[in-house]
Each structure stands twice: as C-alpha cells, then as structure tokens.
Amino acid sequence: MAGIKALISLSFGGAVGLMFLMLGCALPIYNQYWPLFVLFFYILSPIPYCIARRLVDDTDAMSNACKELAIFLTTGIVVSAFGLPIVFARAHLIEWGACALVLTGNTVIFATILGFFLVFGSNDDFSWQQW
Template identity: 70%
Template sequence: MAGIKALVALSFSGALGLTLLLLGCALQSFGQYWPMFVLIFYILSPLPNLIAKRHADDTESSNACRELAYFLTTGIVVSAYGLPIVLARTTVIKWGACGLVMGGNSVIFLTILGFFLTFGRGDDFSWEQW
C-alpha cells in the first residue's frame, strides 16, 4: 500500500511541475513556447543513471561508471536550469516565465529523484505486487 501512495504522490507532483512549465509558456502575458525545450532535459536526466545501473558492479561502493553517470546527470540538470535564464537574459522570454519554468524544473527534478529513491532500490519492491 505504501507503493501506491508513493506513486500517487509522485504523479501529483509531476503534474504540478508540468503545469508550472505550461503556465510559463501559455499565459497571455508571456506567450512564448521556447521554454518547452526543457522537456528534452526531463527525458535525458534519468538516462545516465539507468545505464550506469545496468553496467555498474553493485559490489563496489564507488566506481567510475556510476560517478560518470552522476556527473552527466548533474550537467543535464544544470543545463535545464540554465536554459530559461539564458532565454530571459536575451529577452526571448520574460522573467516571470523564467520563474515559473524554474519552479517547474525544481518540482519535476525532485519528482524524478523521489521516483529513484522510492522505486530504484529493487531489494524489497516488485512490480508484481500490483
């Protein structure tokens, strides 16, 4: 039952983050859809950790594959925060839209982190319980 509650909470927070992103794009005073390019970063951010999880040896406490995955994930997340700032500095979007997109980024990336912390362990959770 705890898995279902976590899944519902994660889906709610993901919907909230996407709502903030869409508000930053679609409100009449902003009207620019350039911030939607951060969706690419949302898709790319979990990929290095998923690949490293498949190829890393779990017996070691730290290995190069896992550390490289953390480094690449950090670069992707920083790029997702940097894109709205660059767009706002070049006056492509307004600063209000930048703030909404940054709030959406925070919520989405915390949702992705929460998903990996909740369902990524693999020791006591199995999808057959559903």
C-alpha cells in the same frame, strides 16, 4: 500499499511541475513556447544513471568510474535545464516571470525524478514485476 501511495504522490508532483512549465509558456502575458525545450532535459536526465545501474554490479560499497560518470552527466543535464530558461530570459526571448515559473517547474520535476529513484530504485520491498 506504500508503493501505491508513493506512485500517486510522484504523479501529483509531476503534474504540478508540468503545470508550472505550462503556465510559464501559455499565460497571455508571456505567450512564448520556448521554455518547452526543457522537456528534452526531463527525458534525458535519468538515462545516464539507468545505463550505469545496468552496467555496474552494485555489490561493492565503493563508487566506481561508471557511476561517477553517470552522476556527472546527470548533473550537467540538470544544470543545463536550469540554465536554459535564464539564457532565454537574458536574450529577451521570454519574460522573467515566465523564467521564474519554468525554474519552479524544473525544481518540482527534478525533485519528482529524484523521489522516483529513491522510492523505486532499491529492490528491498517491491520491484517492477508487481506493476
């Protein structure tokens, strides 16, 4: 039952984050859809970590180069997702209010992605087979 509550909470978090992103794009005072490019970063951010988890045996407690590279690439993707709206706002492609809404959405979405990996990343209580 805890898995279902976590899944519902993560779905709500994702919906709230996307709502902030859409508000930053579609409100009549902003009306620019350039911030939607951060959707690519949402898709790309979990990929390095997922690949590293498949390639690396998790029996050793010490971190290895593959995991460190995956964390480094994921960090670069997340920082780029936060930097892109700021660059757009400084280039006057979007307004600063839209930038603030997109950055809020980024925070919520990346917290949701992190929460997903914290809840469903360990194979202690449940696995993907029950879903």
